[in-house]
Amino acid sequence: MVEHDAAASTGFKIADNRTAELAEWDYDILGLMVGEIQHDSPELFDELLLAELQSPAEEKNAEAKDIPDVFKIVITCIDKKHQRHLMRKFKKEGLCYEVSDN
Numbered sequence: 001m002v003e004h005d006a007a008a009s010t011g012f013k014i015a016d017n018r019t020a021e022l023a024e025w026d027y028d029i030l031g032l033m034v035g036e037i038q039h040d041s042p043e044l045f046d047e048l049l050l051a052e053l054q055s056p057a058e059e060k061n062a063e064a065k066d067i068p069d070v071f072k073i074v075i076t077c078i079d080k081k082h083q084r085h086l087m088r089k090f091k092k093e094g095l096c097y098e099v100s101d102n
Contacts, residue, residue: 028087032099
């Protein structure tokens with residue numbers, strides 16, 4: 001709740017909507033978050049149409065799989081926080097990776 005005059009209130013509404021235009025998805029983190037919802041609450045996953053949000057990240061991973069002479073390693077993380085930390089680190093270094101909860 002904001003206690004401003006009508007003009008200021010309208011200005012804040014416009015600025016709030018503008019942030020969506022300027023924002024970008026971090027598809028790696030988004031994929032993790034959507035995957036957690038899909039695993040923990042499949043009904044909510046379906047209701048929110050979250051499968052549509054996974055496709056850009058999956059396409060990116062599919063492109064990475066098509067690169068010849070790719071060598072893979074498996075890293076076991078101690079928890080989700082550690083997994084997200086490594087994903088951010090790999091992304092900064094331009095490395096491709098796959099995420100699995102197995």
